[in-house]
Amino acid sequence: MPLKIIALPKVKEQHLTGIFGNFEEVVNARIAELRESKLPSNQQRVKFFQYLLDLVDPTQYAAVQARFLDPDVVDKKSDMLKYLDPIVWFESKLALAVRLGLDKAGPKRILDLGTGPGHFPVVAAYFGHDVTGTDLPNRTTGVVEAGHLYGALCDVFKVSRIAHKITPTDDLKALKGPYDLVTSILTAFNVDAKKRPWTTEAWQDFFGRLRENVLAPNGSLFMSLSDNKLTPAVWARLKRNATWAVDQNKAIYFETLEPQRNPGAKPTTRARSTRRAPGEEQTEPSRAPAESGEQSR
Numbered sequence: 001m002p003l004k005i006i007a008l009p010k011v012k013e014q015h016l017t018g019i020f021g022n023f024e025e026v027v028n029a030r031i032a033e034l035r036e037s038k039l040p041s042n043q044q045r046v047k048f049f050q051y052l053l054d055l056v057d058p059t060q061y062a063a064v065q066a067r068f069l070d071p072d073v074v075d076k077k078s079d080m081l082k083y084l085d086p087i088v089w090f091e092s093k094l095a096l097a098v099r100l101g102l103d104k105a106g107p108k109r110i111l112d113l114g115t116g117p118g119h120f121p122v123v124a125a126y127f128g129h130d131v132t133g134t135d136l137p138n139r140t141t142g143v144v145e146a147g148h149l150y151g152a153l154c155d156v157f158k159v160s161r162i163a164h165k166i167t168p169t170d171d172l173k174a175l176k177g178p179y180d181l182v183t184s185i186l187t188a189f190n191v192d193a194k195k196r197p198w199t200t201e202a203w204q205d206f207f208g209r210l211r212e213n214v215l216a217p218n219g220s221l222f223m224s225l226s227d228n229k230l231t232p233a234v235w236a237r238l239k240r241n242a243t244w245a246v247d248q249n250k251a252i253y254f255e256t257l258e259p260q261r262n263p264g265a266k267p268t269t270r271a272r273s274t275r276r277a278p279g280e281e282q283t284e285p286s287r288a289p290a291e292s293g294e295q296s297r
C-alpha cells in the first residue's frame with residue numbers, strides 16, 4: 001500500500017519521492033533517467049543502482065519506511081528522514097568513493113567512522129572493499145524508535161558496524177584495526193565535553209591514536225568536517241600536512257598521517273603541490289542547517 005506523504009518541514013522537497021516512494025520503483029526510475037545519458041559517470045551509477053537492487057530486500061525497506069514514517073511516531077522536527085531517499089545519498093557517496101580512487105584500488109580494509117545510515121560502506125563494498133562502519137551505541141541497534149533509523153537502514157544495507165563513541169581520550173583499540181583507509185563524513189566527534197571544537201593539540205592526539213591503534217602503516221585518512229565544529233586556526237593547521245583539502249566543504253585527505261608525528265614540520269612537497277582535491281570541487285552535498293548535507297540532483 002503506498003505510504004501517505006506527511007509534511008516534513010526540515011526535509012527538502014526533492015527527497016520526498018525517495019523517502020515515501022516504493023524502493024524498487026524509485027531506483028528503477030533513476031536508472032531509466034541515467035540511461036538517457038552516455039556519460040561514463042552515469043553508466044557507473046546505473047551499474048551501482050543495479051547492484052543496489054540486488055542487495056536490498058524491497059520488503060525490508062518498505063517495513064523500515066512504514067515503521068519510521070508512521071504518522072504516530074514520526075519526528076517532524078528532525079531532518080534525519082531525508083536518509084530514506086536512496087538516490088541523493090548513494091550518488092554523493094559514489095562520487096566521493098571515486099574521488100578517493102576506490103573504484104580503481106585493490107581491495108582495502110576500510111573503517112567509516114560515524115557511518116549513520118551506511119551509504120558510504122555500501123558504495124565502498126560495491127567496489128570490492130571490506131568495510132566496517134562505526135556509530136554511537138544507541139544508533140547501531142536498529143530498534144523500533146525514530147532515533148534509530150540509522151541502525152535500521154544499516155541492517156537493510158547489510159553494513160557491519162561497531163558500536164563506539166569517539167572521545168578526546170579513547171584509545172580507539174575497540175575499532176579493531178589495522179585499516180588501510182579511515183573515513184569520517186560529517187561525523188561531529190571533534191568536540192570536547194562542553195561541545196567546544198577540538199584544539200590543535202586534541203587533533204594531534206587523535207591522529208597519534210589513529211596511527212598507533214587503527215591505521216595500517218601506510219593507511220590513509222579522509223574526513224569531511226563540520227564548519228561549526230572547527231576554528232579557522234585549527235583548519236589551517238590541519239591543512240598544513242594534508243595531501244589535499246577543500247576549504248568549501250572542509251574535506252581533507254591525508255595519504256598518510258606520518259608527517260603529523262612532528263607537529264612543527266613543514267608540509268611535504270606533495271601536500272603543498274596537491275592541496276586541492278583531484279576532480280571536481282565538491283563531492284559532498286552542501287550543508288543543511290541541522291546535521292548533514294543536501295544536494296540538488
Ligand SMILES: C[S@@+](CC[C@H](N)C(=O)[O-])C[C@H]1O[C@@H](n2cnc3c(N)ncnc32)[C@H](O)[C@@H]1O
Pocket residue numbers: 113114115116117118119134135136139150164165166167184185186187188189190291292
Ligand atoms: C550527520 S551523520 C553523518 C552520517 C554519515 N557519515 C553520512 O555521511 O551519511 C553524523 C554521524 O556521526 C555520528 N557521531 C556523532 N558523534 C559521534 C562520536 N563522538 N563518535 C562516533 N560517531 C558519532 C552520529 O551518530 C551520526 O551517525
